Amino acid sequence: MEKILEGKAFVLGNNIDTDQIIPAEHLVYSLSDPEEKKMYGKYALSSVPMEKSGLPNGGIKYVEAEKFDTEFPIIIGGANFGCGSSREHAPFALQIAGAKVIVAESYARIFFRNAVDGGFVIPYESVEKLNDKIKTGDEVKIDLEKNILLNVTTNEEYKLKPLGDILPILEAGNLFEYARQTDMIA
């Protein structure tokens, strides 16, 4: 696992549900075909209402039209990020689009576990509400050892909650690597 993650932030509101992250109509692409797999990136966060896509002003697409990846590797969410379906395609689509880490006030459990188990994206919880303090496009830097988010653009620093029980899985890479390292599977 990298120690420092940095890049531009993409800011979202509360209750970003799995249909907003990847609508059901796009769940058909093959994961083994690299060309089809890219489509998950293309449609990541494609159903977030435009006025709420890229806060505070909205109107910013996570992945621009005709593109398959994002310029925003760090997602700043509000409360209950990932609520809804158990589709693993949700954190997976974010990863394919180029997301590295999400910092949200809270998560829905299944999304949170999926993000960790597949090693798709790191789901950090913030100590305080951040989606009204960080703006889409701000340069941010996350220190995974100190659990701190630095907004480089404003030079403000925020604490993140330690990753806790899920850290061994994230460090192993995913649930299977974790199981292998702990000799549970061959």
Place this chain on the structure above:
Amino acid sequence: MGMTIVQKILAKATEQASVKVGDVVEPRVDVAMSHENAALVINQFLDVYSGTGLEPNVWDPSKIAIIFDHRVPAESSKTASNHKKIREFVTAQGITKFHDIRGDEGGICHQILPENGYIRPGYVVVGTDSHTTTHGALGAFSFGIGATEMASVWTLGTVLNVEVPGTIKVIINGELSEYVSPKDIILHLIGKISAQGANFKVIEFHGDTVKNMSTSGRLVLSNMSVEAGATAGIVPADEETLRYLREVAGVTDEIEFVLPDADAAYEQIVEIDASKLTSQIACPHTVDNVKPIEAVEGIKINQIVIGSCTNGRLDDLEIAANILRGKKVAHETRMLIFPASWKIYKEALNQGYIMDFISAGAVVMNPGCGCCLGVHQGALGDKEISLSTTNRNFKGRQGNPNADVYLCSPAVAAASAITGVITNPSKGVN
């Protein structure tokens, strides 16, 4: 200090005398359920074994359930190919709890599991579907997981790295008014505690209203617990559970109850007086945007949907048929009905409900998830409004991000079908 029901179940499933909230455990699994997304699980499962030289065999083919319901019959060649791939895997592995697209065995996974006796009190049940919470209605700890986690369950027979959740005790007392149903109770609860009110926690349902409720109604409470964020929604097993398992599910072997201790510690207690409730409506686009029906009466509806893993059971169809019998679905409104399983479809046929629906102008669809997930069987047009007994009203949920979905009980759906606008069934429908 005593244990909650989830603590009791997890202690048993890990062969420990007790577990504490926050402990990380690896419980053995009694039932592992998937639907069409088994195709994704198969990929992951085969990946685990590739290059190891080991034969990829699931841990116990009798404990894996696979039910086709999300896209039945296949809406595209891609889905049909997925179905085919899953069938081949099922045959190769000898998976016994497989329900194909067939009139003699098919239906929605969250109806097929209980009605076939696959769920027992005290079981640990996992499913690659968020509404796996449904099976808590029979006193099991049942929760949704993703494909990667399921692949590890297929390999090991346990769920890795599960935190023992805290529990919210919801006590529901009072008699429901006519036309007010378990759906209204759970919508009210979600509105009260919010869509994240129970995140990472279990809801335990108690109180006289729950004790007097049929299993069919309890399945509604547990089904939608996930819409408040709950990991699981559990009703402690009782005489009614036993009745359902014996009479409906045909279970003949011994049934053991796992119940919460009287001195269990709860993180929060929520009380609901069911006698005061009127019909409840979840307005667009979050399930916790709940209003009493009085606040939204009269809104024009284009499509009415009765069905899904929430409200497609025989008693739901009975309420709707009783309201619709001899009446007509309003012009400019279309009505779709999806029984939750073919067993229910056949019972509804025998009771005459299906004829009541068709005569009223409704379209009776094949059992399955139907339009709920928004990929087939009833998409909405731009700016159209759906009133639906399903469980999610997220933007785009029924196939169009420029449409609105309102959630309601079967009685409200049926009454509104006749008028074409959101209608309170308690006020009478003429």
